[in-house]
Amino acid sequence: MSxxxxxDQFPATIQATKELTQKQKDVLIASIQLFAKQGYANTSTHQxxxxxxQSEGTMFKHFKSKANILRAALEPVIQQIIPDVAAExxxxxxxxxxxxxxxxxxxxxxxxxxxxxANQDAIKVFFSELLYNEDLRQEFIEVxxxxxxxSFEGTVHQLQKHQLxxxxxxxxxxxxxxxxxxxxxxxxxxxxxNRDWDDDYEAKYLVAELExxxxxxxx
Numbered sequence: 001m002s003x004x005x006x007x008d009q010f011p012a013t014i015q016a017t018k019e020l021t022q023k024q025k026d027v028l029i030a031s032i033q034l035f036a037k038q039g040y041a042n043t044s045t046h047q048x049x050x051x052x053x054q055s056e057g058t059m060f061k062h063f064k065s066k067a068n069i070l071r072a073a074l075e076p077v078i079q080q081i082i083p084d085v086a087a088e089x090x091x092x093x094x095x096x097x098x099x100x101x102x103x104x105x106x107x108x109x110x111x112x113x114x115x116x117x118a119n120q121d122a123i124k125v126f127f128s129e130l131l132y133n134e135d136l137r138q139e140f141i142e143v144x145x146x147x148x149x150x151s152f153e154g155t156v157h158q159l160q161k162h163q164l165x166x167x168x169x170x171x172x173x174x175x176x177x178x179x180x181x182x183x184x185x186x187x188x189x190x191x192x193x194n195r196d197w198d199d200d201y202e203a204k205y206l207v208a209e210l211e212x213x214x215x216x217x218x219x
Contacts, residue, residue, distance in 0.1 A: 006081055006122040007036055013076050024062050024072075026052040031069045036121040040070065070129055071136060077126065078140050085115070086147035094151045101164045101214060104155070105207045112181050113203055120189045127190055149174065163216050173214065180210055 010032055014025050030051035034043045045066050049056040063069045093111045098104040116123060130137050156173055159165040165173070184206055188197060 006077060006085070006119050007032065007125075009081050009084070010073075010077065013080050014073075017076055021062070023052070023054055023058065026054065027059050027063060027069060028073045031066075032073050032125065035070070035125045040066075040125060070125075071133065074126055074129055074136055075139075077122075078136070078143050082140070082143050083147045086144070086151070089115075089148065090151045094155045098155075098159065098164070099162075101159065101216075102207070102211055104159065104164075105210050105214075106203075108177075109181065109203055109206050109210070112185070113199060116185045116189060117199070120193075123185065123189045127186070166214050166216050176213060177210060180206060 011029050014020065014028050017025070020028070027048060031043070031048045034047055034051060043066070045056055045059065048066070048069065049059045052059065063072060089111060093108050096107065098107075130140055152174060153170050156165060156170050160167055184202060188199075188202070
């Protein structure tokens with residue numbers, strides 16, 4: 001299984017963006033590298049300008065604030081990298097045939113945990129902005145719906161067809177699974193990263209929690 005690393009793809013994605021000048025590209029690449037290394041709050045605009053080999057004055061002609069730099073960096077992530085992430089999930093998980101709910105949940109949870117582990121720096125950098133910026137969040141949801149939710153819905157309907165998962169509307173099943181997995185990722189990599197985590201134990205607990213609720217009613 002190959003795991004897409006968002007920050008590894010970021011420089012090439014930015015360099016390929018024709019709407020940006022080279023100075024803008026340099027700022028975005030340098031800023032994300034610094035945000036990932038030392039945190040958004042601990043990174044100054046002076047540090048970004050130095051890393052991008054330009055003055056703060058030049059940088060501020062293109063980006064009025066550090067927050068604007070982060071928002072500009074999120075745009076290509078949403079539009080170009082997220083579709084690659086969705087394709088990886090579909091290939092490694094959603095396109096597989098499943099004969100029981102447990103196997104589906106084990107593979108899905110493991111896939112998302114592995115992805116989060118590989119992309120913890122990107123999660124720390126981007127999560128808060130997606131959480132609090134309504135426009136970017138809606139854009140992210142639209143891209144995710146187009147690239148990912150359709151495939152996920154097909155998998156759920158196949159499980160329902162064979163009476164392997166509860167007969168709820170898809171949006172309720174998706175919301176429940178997403179809230180449980182996203183809650184773990186938020187705790188693990190944003191809120192409490194320094195706890196003594198046992199990821200194998202957490203995976204078993206997540207699967208058990210999901211399976212308890214999503215088992216078909218006749219089981």
